[in-house]
Amino acid sequence: MRLVQISDLHLSASGGFFNDNWETTLGWLQATKPDLVVVSGDVALGGRNVDLDLAFARSQLERIPCPWRILPGNHDIGDNLHSGSKSNPVSASRLQSWRDLFGADCWVEQLGFWVIVGVNSQILNAPELGDEGLQRAFLKSALAAVPEGTPLAIFTHKPLFLDHPSEDASRPDCIDPIGRKQFAEMFAGRNVKFVACGHKHQYRSFALGHVRYFWAPAVACVNQAPDIKSWGLRQVGFIEYTLDGHNIRHKVHGADFLMRHESYVYTREYGALDAPEASAERSGLW
Ligand SMILES: [Fe+2]
Ligand SMILES: [Fe+2]
Incomplete structure (x- = not known):
């Protein structure tokens, strides 16, 4: 079975700077037709009008020529309440808008004899929302029907941790320790083969024990200048x-x-990532 993970498309209804990479990726998918595509969040650029970007992204995903599932990212529904950006918090209304547009934000999918699981990382450790309990209850019930020993692949938007599950620092770029504990409890005793995420706009693969971890690069762009630490x-x-x-x-x-x-070059030059009209007028040197 062939599964393709595409992440961090950051599509913009107003043109943006990254829509060309989506078109190229779509052409690749059309030529190779995988058995399943998982879109692991940040489908929207979420600039001046995140609702327009989400609606645009929804219409674009219709063009994927095979079955696909999607998870929300911080640009789509907001960031984690306790460890994420305070200026862009996840909210019940944003979560509901996303569900109205894309459907379930956590799901279980059979692929051959594998089971593929999507977890909404943005609502882990968010008791204020009430939905993390629903997500846990849904997954507990769905996994109860999965035979013991079935290989599981789990997808989420944010990484579970940066270097090791024992990290106790609460950082905006990965799931915080309480959310990580909730995540681990959902899959206790299960044959988890790999956990794959997006969000970091970096490619990485490593293994701890019998579990492999993958960070998918972004389709859209790389973030931050080269002299800033990357994992x-x-x-x-x-x-x-x-x-x-x-x-x-x-x-x-x-x-x-x-x-x-x-992205950091465009932000420095144009002040925003959804300003194609500015980029049409300015090109740095001439
Ligand atoms: Fe992203
Ligand atoms: Fe993200």
């Missing part, structure tokens, strides 16, 4: 997983054929 490789692209029996092979595509947009 993974700053590149654009997407990941193709081949599930062959209990074995996993993965391959990163796109670094050699997508535009390696650098």
Whole structure:
């Protein structure tokens, strides 16, 4: 079975700077037709009008030529209440708007004899919303029907941790320790083969014990200047997983054929990432 993870498309209804990489990625999907595509969040740029960007993204995803599932990211429904950006918090109304547009924000999908699980990382450790309990109850019930030993692949928007599950720092770029504990409890005793995320706009793969961890690069762009610490490789692209029996092979595509947009250059030059009219007038040197 072939599963492709595309992440952090950051599509913009007003044109933006990254829509070209979506078109190129879509062409790749149309040519290769995977068995399943997982879109692991940040589908919207979420600039001046996140609702317009989300509606635009929804219409674009219709063009994927095979079954697909999607998870929300911080640009889509807001950031984690206790560890995320305080200027962009997740809210019940944003979560509901997203569900109205895209459907369930956590889900379980059969792929051959594998089970693929999508977890909404943005509502972990958010008792104020009430929905993390619903997510746990849904997954507990759905997984109760999955035979013991079934290989699981779990997708989420934010990484569970940066370097090790024992980290106790609460950072905006990964799930905080309380959310991580909730996540771990959902899958206790299960045959988790890998956990894959987006959000960091970096490619990384490593293994701890019998679990592999993948960070998908963004389709849209790389973030931050080269002299700022990164954990993974700053590149654009997407990941193709081949599930062959209990074995996993993965391959990163796109670094050699997508535009390696650098968001921090555009932000510095234009002040915003959804300002194509500004970019039409200014091109740096002339
Ligand atoms: Fe992103
Ligand atoms: Fe993100």
